[in-house]
Amino acid sequence: MSVDQAAVRRIAHLARIAVTDAEVPHLQNEINAILAFVEALSAVDVSGVEPMTSVIPMKLPMREDEVTDGEIEPLILANAPLAEDGFFVVPKVIE
Amino acid sequence: MEPDLTELTSLTLAEGRDALRSRRISSVELTEAHLTAIERAKGLNAFVATTPERALEMARASDARLAKGSAGPLEGLPIGVKDLYATEGVHTQACSHILDRFKPPYESTVTAHLWRDGAAMLGKLNMDEFAMGSSTETSCYGPAASPWLPPNWSVEKARAALAGDKRGLLTPGGSSGGSAAAVAARLCLAATASDTGGSIRQPAAFTGTAGIKPTYGRCSRYGMVAFASSLDQAGPIARTVRDCAIMLRSMAGADARDSTCADAAVPDYEAAVGRSLKGLKIGIPREYRLEGMNAEIEALWRRGADWLSAAGARIVDVSLPNTRHALPAYYIVAPAEASSNLARYDGVRYGLREPAADIVDLYEKTRAKGFGAEVRRRLMIGTYVLSAGYYDAYYVRAQKIRTLIRRDFEAVFADGVDAILTPATPSPAFGIGEKGSTDPVEMYLNDVFTVTVNMAGLPGLVAPAGLSAQGLPVGLQLIGRPFDEETLFTLGHAIEQSRGPARWPQAWWA
Numbered sequence: 001m002s003v004d005q006a007a008v009r010r011i012a013h014l015a016r017i018a019v020t021d022a023e024v025p026h027l028q029n030e031i032n033a034i035l036a037f038v039e040a041l042s043a044v045d046v047s048g049v050e051p052m053t054s055v056i057p058m059k060l061p062m063r064e065d066e067v068t069d070g071e072i073e074p075l076i077l078a079n080a081p082l083a084e085d086g087f088f089v090v091p092k093v094i095e
Numbered sequence: 096m097e098p099d100l101t102e103l104t105s106l107t108l109a110e111g112r113d114a115l116r117s118r119r120i121s122s123v124e125l126t127e128a129h130l131t132a133i134e135r136a137k138g139l140n141a142f143v144a145t146t147p148e149r150a151l152e153m154a155r156a157s158d159a160r161l162a163k164g165s166a167g168p169l170e171g172l173p174i175g176v177k178d179l180y181a182t183e184g185v186h187t188q189a190c191s192h193i194l195d196r197f198k199p200p201y202e203s204t205v206t207a208h209l210w211r212d213g214a215a216m217l218g219k220l221n222m223d224e225f226a227m228g229s230s231t232e233t234s235c236y237g238p239a240a241s242p243w244l245p246p247n248w249s250v251e252k253a254r255a256a257l258a259g260d261k262r263g264l265l266t267p268g269g270s271s272g273g274s275a276a277a278v279a280a281r282l283c284l285a286a287t288a289s290d291t292g293g294s295i296r297q298p299a300a301f302t303g304t305a306g307i308k309p310t311y312g313r314c315s316r317y318g319m320v321a322f323a324s325s326l327d328q329a330g331p332i333a334r335t336v337r338d339c340a341i342m343l344r345s346m347a348g349a350d351a352r353d354s355t356c357a358d359a360a361v362p363d364y365e366a367a368v369g370r371s372l373k374g375l376k377i378g379i380p381r382e383y384r385l386e387g388m389n390a391e392i393e394a395l396w397r398r399g400a401d402w403l404s405a406a407g408a409r410i411v412d413v414s415l416p417n418t419r420h421a422l423p424a425y426y427i428v429a430p431a432e433a434s435s436n437l438a439r440y441d442g443v444r445y446g447l448r449e450p451a452a453d454i455v456d457l458y459e460k461t462r463a464k465g466f467g468a469e470v471r472r473r474l475m476i477g478t479y480v481l482s483a484g485y486y487d488a489y490y491v492r493a494q495k496i497r498t499l500i501r502r503d504f505e506a507v508f509a510d511g512v513d514a515i516l517t518p519a520t521p522s523p524a525f526g527i528g529e530k531g532s533t534d535p536v537e538m539y540l541n542d543v544f545t546v547t548v549n550m551a552g553l554p555g556l557v558a559p560a561g562l563s564a565q566g567l568p569v570g571l572q573l574i575g576r577p578f579d580e581e582t583l584f585t586l587g588h589a590i591e592q593s594r595g596p597a598r599w600p601q602a603w604w605a
Contacts, residue, residue: 001488003479015434015478016441016455017471018463027475030535034476037536038423038489044496051494052501055311055325055552056577061354075200079445088443093454 001039002032101602103128104281108172108338109365111284115161115171122154122161122171126215129173133217133282135605138257140239141267141277143178144186145218153215160213169345170213175283177274178219179226180206180329181318185216189320190234191224193465194446203318204350205287205329212345217283221273224467225437226294226322229541230527231272233469238527239273241265241302242280242600245526246565250603257604262528265567268298268520268541274332275302279568279599285333285342289319291326292425293545296557296572299332300519303559303568303599305339305587306332310578311552312357313343315350323432324355326425326549334597336558336587340364343580359578367581368588372406375582378413378512383544385521391563392518399516399560399571402593403586413512415503420496421547426539427480427493428550433470434477440465472535501551508576514586515574517544519557523567544572554580558587561594 003011008028012019019027073086082089103125106114114120130147150173157171176182179189181199188194202210210216221239223231231239240261244253248263256264267276271288275298278286288295290308299306307330314329321327331342344365349358379400384393400410442448442461449460466474480489507515521543531538548555554577557570571590575583591597 001485007479008475011475011479011482013459014482015471015474016438016458016462017466017474018456018459027472030472031476031479033534033536034426034472037539038427038493041420041423041427041492041496042488044417044420044492044499046492046495046499049495049498051491052325052497053494055497055501055550056357058312058355058357061351061358063351072200076444078200079197081442081446081448090443091451091453091457 001035003028100128100131104132107335108284108333108341111172116166122157122215123151125171126150126154126173129217129283136280136282138604139242139276139280140237141221141273141280141282142218143190143221143236146185146216150215150217157213157215167213169209171215172284173215173217175217175220175274175277175286176206177271177287177289178222179289179320180287182206186219189225190222190236191465192235192447193440197446201318204315204352205346208345208348220277220286223270224470225320226270226289226291227469227473228269229297229538230266231269232527233467235467239267239276240527241267241276241524242604243567244600244603253603263526265524266527268301268524270294271298271332275299275304278304278332278334285331285338287329288332289327289329291322291429292549293542295330295332296545296555297520297541299557300570301524301568304332304334305336305558306330307339307343307556307580307583308548308554309343309347309580310554312355313347315353315356317350317352321436323429324436325432326429336584336591337365337368340368340584362581364580364584367584370585372403372408372585372589375408375513376511377403377408377410378507378515379410380413380415380515380517382415382418383517389522392522395560395569396518399590402590403516406589411512413507415507417499417503418547421500421550422539422543424493424496425546425550427489430473430477431481431490434474434481437474497550500547504551504553514582517572519544519570519572523563523569548574553577554583556583556587558590559594560590
């Protein structure tokens with residue numbers, strides 16, 4: 001499989017990465033090189049094989065459903081590029 | 096008498112520990128010697144941030160505990176930390192612009208364990224951006240340089256390159272290239288590193304150091320900047336196999352904050368160093384003998400088998416038939432998980448933010464500016480293989496192939512094989528600026544011998560195995576059963592002993 005330039009733009013938008021017109025052909029070549037590299041996998045017989053879900057067999061640990069931390073609003077906001085009155089600030093989302 | 100500075104930085108971690116315990120040296124002296132070495136080695140670009148005040152404060156506290164006789168296992172030993180471990184209030188950026196100015200309000204479990212055991216933090220180490228790369232060239236701070244001189248280079252030529260763009264100097268590998276360069280250049284006694292596809296083992300091989308990627312779940316991933324969560328694992332790089340054993344014992348252990356971290360006791364790994372090899376069965380996988388393989392690496396591999404055999408182990412041929420699928424499958428699974436993990440960098444909660452009129456524009460502009468070319472490429476690949484219509488063809492298929500790869504190893508271990516010996520890298524270190532500029536896959540091929548181990552969750556150790564004909568370090572990889580790091584330390588030490596005395600580059604950069 002390979003991608004065309006429209007697909008590159010669609011993928012970039014899905015990944016929330018802005019791309020310029022000048023970047024698209026270059027990205028298309030690189031992505032297609034990688035897709036060509038992984039193409040060999042389509043020939044592998046995987047019938048009846050379960051996809052791996054956990055690399056080491058282990059039971060997911062359970063704990064009481066209780067609050068173990070919190071009340072750390074200043075720490076959570078400390079690295080925000082823009083914060084006001086205890087909130088993260090973003091451009092207007094709903095008109 | 097004042098101990099000599101070079102003498103202090105030439106100690107192994109174990110020697111430093113013993114010298115501190117017997118009070119022949121102090122932690123402050125040892126730490127100051129390393130801070131001086133770091134200052135003189137700025138050109139190598141191994142450290143991206145130093146924390147001298149914190150290091151000395153920790154060293155003074157260690158000296159007090161040593162005086163009281165209440166020393167921890169790593170008491171007073173100065174170490175470096177890869178930039179992807181969250182260190183409270185200290186620069187933590189995974190060498191990406193998107194984490195500009197980020198200072199975590201919490202500490203990673205692995206580093207917390209190291210400080211609990213008495214280690215002192217010298218600073219944060221260079222790496223490929225988000226651990227995506229094999230040469231540290233994708234770091235937003237620029238590449239780290241290996242302390243090993245390129246073949247036939249004069250010191251003058253190397254110094255000039257170091258002051259310039261570093262092209263032609265050798266790469267220390269990646270992604271943990273800063274860790275490997277700093278350890279090989281004697282800027283720290285040991286360093287934390289991390290490994291998703293070979294990021295501990297390839298840099299160790301390139302710099303003549305030792306490194307281990309433990310079993311998936313051996314160390315907590317809490318507070319490690321995530322790349323591919325089902326593959327990422329913490330581990331150390333140090334100058335000897337014994338030093339890696341000492342480091343791993345402190346780094347490993349259960350953690351309620353990482354549900355994939357194993358709730359299993361941590362053995363005294365150092366006790367496995369020097370154990371007899373009698374009765375151990377070592378597999379040589381025929382599929383690792385690649386067409387057109389570097390003749391020197393192939394000869395080294397054979398020599399490694401001879402060394403282990405001479406030390407009492409039995410060598411057998413084994414087959415891992417799905418080996419050749421591991422690297423392509425990795426380049427589906429790892430980018431897919433990365434695209435999910437790195438969705439958190441949105442310009443809202445931390446790090447870089449590019450102003451924009453609406454929220455989607457803010458995300459897209461921030462991520463375009465904050466991520467480097469390799470990261471953007473992998474996020475797009477990951478997004479593509481997870482997108483509607485391609486998920487089954489790529490991602491699910493790759494996870495099925497992963498099952499096949501693990502079954503290969505299970506079958507070999509079920510046959511009584513204790514560990515598998517393979518080359519660590521296809522070649523000795525290459526030069527900065529030499530690979531991957533036109534075809535990203537060229538760089539990816541560096542991981543051909545190491546990714547299988549991450550895909551199967553197994554422990555893998557790289558032991559220093561001497562120098563190539565051109566005088567560059569080469570390493571050998573040992574792959575073990577899940578949670579049997581001890582056997583790897585036993586075998587790795589045997590390889591290190593057979594190689595003869597360690598040789599390190601003179602400090603031409605200072």
